[in-house]
Amino acid sequence: MGDRRSGGTLIRGGHVLTSAEPAEITDGAVRVVGDRIDEVGSWSDLSTRFGDDAVTGGPHDIVTPGFVNTHGHFSEALVAGIAEHCTLWEWLQEVIFAINPFLTSEMAHVGTMLAGIQMLRSGITTASDMFVCAPVGGPVTPGVVRGLDEIGLRGDVSFGAGDRGPASIEMVMAEHEALREAADASRLTRFRVGVAALSAQSDELLSRSAELAVTSGRGTHIHLQEVREEVTDTRNLYGVTPIAHCEQVGTFGAPTLAAHCVWVDASDREILAANGVGVAHNPVSNMILASGVCPVPDLRRLDVPVGIGVDGAASNDGQNFLEAMKLAVLMQRLDHLQATALSARDGFRMATIEGARALRLDAEVGSLEPGKAADIVVFDGGGPALANVHDPYQKVAYCSSPADVKDVWVAGERSVAGGEVTRVDVAEVVARSRELSRTLAADAGLGHLSILA
Numbered sequence: 001m002g003d004r005r006s007g008g009t010l011i012r013g014g015h016v017l018t019s020a021e022p023a024e025i026t027d028g029a030v031r032v033v034g035d036r037i038d039e040v041g042s043w044s045d046l047s048t049r050f051g052d053d054a055v056t057g058g059p060h061d062i063v064t065p066g067f068v069n070t071h072g073h074f075s076e077a078l079v080a081g082i083a084e085h086c087t088l089w090e091w092l093q094e095v096i097f098a099i100n101p102f103l104t105s106e107m108a109h110v111g112t113m114l115a116g117i118q119m120l121r122s123g124i125t126t127a128s129d130m131f132v133c134a135p136v137g138g139p140v141t142p143g144v145v146r147g148l149d150e151i152g153l154r155g156d157v158s159f160g161a162g163d164r165g166p167a168s169i170e171m172v173m174a175e176h177e178a179l180r181e182a183a184d185a186s187r188l189t190r191f192r193v194g195v196a197a198l199s200a201q202s203d204e205l206l207s208r209s210a211e212l213a214v215t216s217g218r219g220t221h222i223h224l225q226e227v228r229e230e231v232t233d234t235r236n237l238y239g240v241t242p243i244a245h246c247e248q249v250g251t252f253g254a255p256t257l258a259a260h261c262v263w264v265d266a267s268d269r270e271i272l273a274a275n276g277v278g279v280a281h282n283p284v285s286n287m288i289l290a291s292g293v294c295p296v297p298d299l300r301r302l303d304v305p306v307g308i309g310v311d312g313a314a315s316n317d318g319q320n321f322l323e324a325m326k327l328a329v330l331m332q333r334l335d336h337l338q339a340t341a342l343s344a345r346d347g348f349r350m351a352t353i354e355g356a357r358a359l360r361l362d363a364e365v366g367s368l369e370p371g372k373a374a375d376i377v378v379f380d381g382g383g384p385a386l387a388n389v390h391d392p393y394q395k396v397a398y399c400s401s402p403a404d405v406k407d408v409w410v411a412g413e414r415s416v417a418g419g420e421v422t423r424v425d426v427a428e429v430v431a432r433s434r435e436l437s438r439t440l441a442a443d444a445g446l447g448h449l450s451i452l453a
């Protein structure tokens, strides 16, 4: 960090939403020095005391913390927008298991940039990911870290392990290790142990994964109780729900992020709360795959941190976080037939500090507070969507789209400026992705689903 008296940048907003205390500052500013937030306060105070600072943002803009995307799969970036007739297990069979053995490190790299560009444009600054593939030809996932570093997006990355397909336990553990090494060498990305699903792996792999999650100190990212079939399957195998089974075998001994938690009963919810498990809620994916409705208000009442995820590009089928935040709120209103079931402010907190808590990254990101990483979004108040602000939370959660995201700062550097990513040539990434997508669709035999194959 440089000298905090000089060389700072003031990011001004007519509304600064902090996800901390005070929650909202009218005509405020955030001061950034180096990669950190130095101060948050009123524009008049900060601009008087730091008159030499560079200034960006403006009196009509809305400034927020960068959004924390708690769940996704960069492994699906090249197969979005196919197989809409499937529910989860059918879709896994038809699309995901078909492409898994053919994913290469280059596909991981380019796919990560393709999805990551869309994430950044919708205000995501932290992407929690589980890459799912069968690493039959050697490590694939270091390509994810390379892609994140190149576009300037913070990552919490994992590899979704499975040894009930073509990969052996040793192949899976080698992929974990390769990803961990790549993440350890990255400034912005950290490693976590992935567990795709209980049904995808042997008891031995599950216990070795739990051990690695504890010894690496980084925790676990796992899918839990997304669909009813999964609960029935595990009950038949082990006599208990997947969540109860994870508690019994020690999975929750390491910090755990559980994706979905749709089919959870009161006892499952108590177990999640008692073990400090964070939940990644993926409303768009849950609707596309007809999986069900996560009981978000019930979980939050138990103080389970619930973040929002866009999920993989193929089960969303976009990577637009603003859409996911809006639908997270609307889904509860429809399910409860009650306009008060969840508010824009609830959705905003889930998108920021609660997502950070779910990942246990809340000491570093998720709110605008001095000392935290300078991960910041500036919404453009000069455009039609945000022209008249009656309530800034409703404006951000319901009215905004990626077209309104002006600047995105990750660790004090602008990864999006004036609405466009700054570090890579988008046209080049798009062109490279076309060839790779065609190859993948052909290799995986997706001719019945894709006109590319």
Ligand SMILES: [Zn+2]
Pocket: 071, 072, 073, 223, 259, 311, 312
């Ligand atoms: Zn998922």
